[in-house]
Amino acid sequence: MIRNLLFVSALIGASTLGAIAQQPALQAKIRVLAFTPNLRFEQAYARDPSIQDGAEGALTPIDTNLESDPFVVPTRSRKIVFTTKSDFGSINRPDELIGEATLPANAHSAIFLFLPGKPGDKAKSQILAFDDSKQAFPAGALNIVNISPQAVRLTLEKNNYDFTPGKTILIAEPPMRPGNLIGMQAFVQKGSAWAPLSTGIWSYTKSRRKLAIIFQNQATARIELRAIEDMPATETTEQPQP
Numbered sequence: 460m461i462r463n464l465l466f467v468s469a470l471i472g473a474s475t476l477g478a479i480a481q482q483p484a485l486q487a488k489i490r491v492l493a494f495t496p497n498l499r500f501e502q503a504y505a506r507d508p509s510i511q512d513g514a515e516g517a518l519t520p521i522d523t524n525l526e527s528d529p530f531v532v533p534t535r536s537r538k539i540v541f542t543t544k545s546d547f548g549s550i551n552r553p554d555e556l557i558g559e560a561t562l563p564a565n566a567h568s569a570i571f572l573f574l575p576g577k578p579g580d581k582a583k584s585q586i587l588a589f590d591d592s593k594q595a596f597p598a599g600a601l602n603i604v605n606i607s608p609q610a611v612r613l614t615l616e617k618n619n620y621d622f623t624p625g626k627t628i629l630i631a632e633p634p635m636r637p638g639n640l641i642g643m644q645a646f647v648q649k650g651s652a653w654a655p656l657s658t659g660i661w662s663y664t665k666s667r668r669k670l671a672i673i674f675q676n677q678a679t680a681r682i683e684l685r686a687i688e689d690m691p692a693t694e695t696t697e698q699p700q701p
Contacts, residue, residue, distance in 0.1 A: 483535075484507075484510065484533035484534060484535050485533070485534050485535070485537075485562075485567060486531050486532075486533055487531065487532050487533070487534050487537075487539070487562055487566075487567060487568065487569065488529040488530070488531060488567065488568035488569075488591070489505065489517075489519075489529055489530060489531070489532050489539070489568070489569055489570075489571060490522070490527065490528075490529045490530075490569075490570050490571070490591065491503070491505075491519055491520065491521045491522065491541075491570075491571045491572075491573065492521070492522055492523065492524075492570060492571070492572045492573065492670075492687065492689075493521050493522070493523055493573045494572060494573055494574045494575065494672065494685070495575060496523070498521070498573040498574075498575070498583075498584055499521045499522075499523070500521060500543055500557060502518075502543055502544075502545075503518075503519035503521055503541055503542070503543060503557060504516030504517060504518060504519055504541065504542050504543070504544065504545045504549070505517045505519045505532045505539050505540070505541050506532065506539070506540060506542075506547070506550070507532065507533060507534040507535060507536055507537075507538060507539060507540075508536070508538060508540050508547075508550050509534075509535050509536040509538070510533060510534070510535060511547060513547070515545040515546065516542065516545050516546075516547075516549070517530055517531065517532045518530070518545075519541060521573065523687075524687065524688060524689070524690075526690060529568060529591070534562060537561050537562040538559060538560075538561050538562075539559065539560055539561070539562060539571070539588075540556070540558075540559040541556075541557040541558055541559065541571075541573075541584075541586070542555045542556055542557055543555045543557060553581040556581060556582050556583065557573070557582065557583050557584050557586075558573070558576070558582040558583060558584035558585060558586040559582070559586065560586035560587065560588040561588060562588060563588055563589065563590040563595075565590075566588075566590040566591070566592065566595065567592070568590070568591040568592055569588050569589060569590060569591050570588070570589040570591045570596075570670075570689070571586050571587070571588050572586065572587040572588075572589070572670070572672070573585075573586055574586065574587060574606070574672075574674070575677060578677070585606075587604065587606070587672075589602060589670070595629075596629065596668055597631055597668070598665065598666050598667065598668060599631070599632070599633075599663075599664075599665040599666070599667070599668065600629055600630060600631045600632075600633075600668050600669075601615075601629070601630040601633050601668075601669045601671060602627070602628075602629050602630075602668065602669070602670050602671070603620070603622070603627065603628050603629075603630070603670075603671040603672075603673070604622075604625075604626070604627040604628075604670075604671075604672060604673065605622035605623065605624055605625065605626050605627075605673040606624075606625070606672060606673065606674050606675075607624060607673050607674050607675040607682045608624055608675060609624065609647050609648060609675075609682055610622065610623050610624065610647070610648035611645060611646065611647055611648070611656070611673050611682060611684075612645070612646040612647075612648070612653050613643065613644070613645055613646075613671075613673075613684075614643070614644040614645075614646070615630070615633055615634050615641050615642070615643055616634035616635065616636060616641065616642050617634070618634050622673060633663065635663055639662065639663040639664065639665075640660050640661065640662060640663065641660070641661040641662075641663055642660060643657075643658065643659050643660065643661055644657075644658045645657045645658070645673075645684050647682050656682060656684070657683075657684060661686060664688075667688055667689065667690065668688070668689040668690075669686055669687065669688050669689065670686070670687045670688075670689055671684060671685070671686040671687075672684070672685050672686075672687070
């Protein structure tokens with residue numbers, strides 16, 4: 460009975476891989492951002508591991524402010540693996556693996572953010588993926604994600620936004636004060652109270668977007684916030700390509 464079940468499972472797995480292989484490849488438009496300078500690898504390549512066509516991985520430019528144009532990665536499974544070598548075998552060599560992430564559902568363009576790797580992981584980087592379309596991330600919006608292990612509250616002017624670990628909030632029209640400025644206060648939850656974490660002023664430009672990452676500094680264990688200004692996406696509509 461167990462042998463029969465294993466045989467059926469193998470057939471299902473093979474049929475799933477076969478179905479993926481027969482799908483037309485989506486020409487995904489990707490931009491990569493390094494959260495810290497040491498994650499700007501001298502050489503980086505991106506590929507979908509389900510496409511084994513012998514071609515080299517797509518050379519991956521890595522920026523710190525996303526001023527560069529997107530590059531194209533063919534994908535069928537929507538999974539993208541980044542490595543330091545161009546050949547397909549690099550995805551199976553731990554010392555050459557940067558990290559991997561999945562293209563967001565229904566997205567045809569994405570921002571991939573390289574973050575420091577988790578202690579003990581074989582990958583050099585954690586990677587967050589954001590839908591890069593104007594519809595999902597419009598010009599002037601704030602996209603804020605909490606990747607720390609603690610609950611955090613951001614107060615922008617007088618509006619509170621509560622972030623449990625892993626939560627993302629897109630603020631399409633952030634509150635502002637005169638001069639296109641946003642007053643920001645951050646608090647970390649301690650028991651039933653909110654303890655002050657940081658305060659500051661964010662500049663605001665309607666034509667630009669801002670990514671804000673709440674994270675735990677591995678060296679100090681402190682919860683910190685980093686905001687990164689982004690260029691607006693240029694595509695008005697995006698359709699899958701054969």
